[in-house]
Amino acid sequence: MAFGLVLEGNRDLVEIIALSLRVSLSALLISCIFGFALGTLVAVTRFPGRGLAIVSFNTLMGLPPVVVGLLVYLSLSRAGPLGTLGLLYTPTAMIIAQAILITPIIAALSRQIIEDLFLEYDELFRSLGLTVPAMMSALLWDARYSLITVALAGFGRAIAEVGAVMIVGGNIDHLTRVMTTAIALETSKGDLALALALGIVLLTISMLVNAMALSFRATAARQAHA
Amino acid sequence: MPDFTLQMPRGVVSRADDGTGSKSTPLFPLEVTGLTFEAGNRRPIDKLDFKLSAEGVTIVMGPNGAGKSLLLRLLHGLISPSEGTISWAGQQPHRDVQRRQALVFQKPILLRRSVAENIDFVLRLHGSADVVERSQLLARVGLNALSRQPARRLSGGEQQRLALARALAVRPEVLLLDEPTSSLDPASVQMIEQIVSEAARSGVKIIFVTHDIGQARRLASDVVFLHRGSVAEHAPATDFFANPTGQAARDFLAGKIVL
Numbered sequence: 001m002a003f004g005l006v007l008e009g010n011r012d013l014v015e016i017i018a019l020s021l022r023v024s025l026s027a028l029l030i031s032c033i034f035g036f037a038l039g040t041l042v043a044v045t046r047f048p049g050r051g052l053a054i055v056s057f058n059t060l061m062g063l064p065p066v067v068v069g070l071l072v073y074l075s076l077s078r079a080g081p082l083g084t085l086g087l088l089y090t091p092t093a094m095i096i097a098q099a100i101l102i103t104p105i106i107a108a109l110s111r112q113i114i115e116d117l118f119l120e121y122d123e124l125f126r127s128l129g130l131t132v133p134a135m136m137s138a139l140l141w142d143a144r145y146s147l148i149t150v151a152l153a154g155f156g157r158a159i160a161e162v163g164a165v166m167i168v169g170g171n172i173d174h175l176t177r178v179m180t181t182a183i184a185l186e187t188s189k190g191d192l193a194l195a196l197a198l199g200i201v202l203l204t205i206s207m208l209v210n211a212m213a214l215s216f217r218a219t220a221a222r223q224a225h226a
Numbered sequence: 227m228p229d230f231t232l233q234m235p236r237g238v239v240s241r242a243d244d245g246t247g248s249k250s251t252p253l254f255p256l257e258v259t260g261l262t263f264e265a266g267n268r269r270p271i272d273k274l275d276f277k278l279s280a281e282g283v284t285i286v287m288g289p290n291g292a293g294k295s296l297l298l299r300l301l302h303g304l305i306s307p308s309e310g311t312i313s314w315a316g317q318q319p320h321r322d323v324q325r326r327q328a329l330v331f332q333k334p335i336l337l338r339r340s341v342a343e344n345i346d347f348v349l350r351l352h353g354s355a356d357v358v359e360r361s362q363l364l365a366r367v368g369l370n371a372l373s374r375q376p377a378r379r380l381s382g383g384e385q386q387r388l389a390l391a392r393a394l395a396v397r398p399e400v401l402l403l404d405e406p407t408s409s410l411d412p413a414s415v416q417m418i419e420q421i422v423s424e425a426a427r428s429g430v431k432i433i434f435v436t437h438d439i440g441q442a443r444r445l446a447s448d449v450v451f452l453h454r455g456s457v458a459e460h461a462p463a464t465d466f467f468a469n470p471t472g473q474a475a476r477d478f479l480a481g482k483i484v485l
Contacts, residue, residue: 124335
């Protein structure tokens with residue numbers, strides 16, 4: 001029955017999947033912009049408090065989604081500092097929450113990758129007299145295959161999380177219901193077919209993401225970029 | 227084999243001349259005075275004094291641990307001395323001076339890109355992305371046919387030739403080479419020596435670190451012999467090889483172990 005729902009392209013199912021992808025991919029895009037920039041900057045520069053920044057990134061990688069959800073909820077609720085924006089229980093709030101959740105992951109992992117590469121390139125860059133922005137762009141380009149894997153890890157985390165989007169999205173039908181919140185709801189209602197169908201899709205997406213990561217790593221190795 | 231009849235890529239016409247006007251300032255004589263570098267309690271470079279002119283190939287020789295590679299990094303400004311001064315015709319080795327030099331490392335540092343892109347990276351840094359120039363540079367080191375290959379997939383000799391081509395893409399006035407032929411096959415050594423000799427003839431000052439006595443004899447105009455972090459001898463090549471004055475240099479040239 002669950003497979004039937006997937007194969008027949010059940011309309012509700014498609015809507016939930018589409019929203020899930022839209023929210024998580026938007027969050028990923030925002031996180032990549034900030035995460036890669038932050039990670040690279042910390043990797044190539046030396047400043048007071050750099051160690052603290054690295055420890056913070058690494059610690060925030062394990063940030064509990066419900067805590068992020070709660071903080072975003074408090075910020076976006078009517079009494080919160082951003083309450084006037086009216087974003088609570090919208091897909092935008094869910095994007096914000098997921099972006100906050102995965103930015104530290106992307107920043108921490110990219111910092112490590114870029115720093116390893118920077119150690120290799122350091123003397124060459126200094127010999128050529130590169131500026132920090134020139135170094136950053138060269139490193140980001142040369143580490144691109146590894147960074148795509150980092151982005152996929154961030155996406156995997158975003159698409160699979162339930163706590164934050166449940167709190168700030170509210171799991172409203174046809175508005176903020178995504179795969180994970182729908183699975184939780186349908187399970188509690190006893191509609192296991194739909195929950196299982198969504199689970200199958202989620203697992204398939206997870207497998208695709210892993211296959212893509214593997215493929216990028218293989219491409220990197222083939223081209224001696226690794 | 228590369229086509230050595232190709233035009234040298236302008237040798238002494240440094241890219242630093244492209245608009246900055248800094249080329250009008252000479253880099254020589256290079257005067258090193260009381261140069262010292264401390265690492266912990268050690269002094270791998272200890273009160274070095276010497277003076278180099280703009281012409282020819284200066285070979286820096288000495289046993290392992292004599293401070294040869296360190297000296298090259300100090301001259302290029304990659305590290306700062308603990309004491310003493312390096313004066314490129316009165317200028318410290320700051321960024322403007324550094325941009326008129328190129329350093330080839332003992333272990334080539336190649337970007338994770340293709341052969342051609344490694345050259346293009348430097349050309350772009352200096353405001354040019356000339357395919358013809360890239361092609362000429364790669365032809366000079368015999369790598370044109372491999373231009374699309376990932377640089378890190380090249381053999382050791384090919385990687386070092388690429389590093390040399392990339393250094394020449396800077397159009398340096400001074401080319402610093404840190405044992406570029408150690409552990410290379412004879413054909414690669416010959417090719418690198420030919421390119422270096424051509425560069426010297428076109429007016430590029432070469433400062434070449436090696437402990438290969440045969441190579442030093444083939445290339446040197448003058449020799450700076452380092453021993454235990456100090457200049458044990460600095461003499462024209464003919465004098466140095468014919469009549470070394472110091473015991474360490476005599477032993478080194480005789481093939482004895484010098485500690």
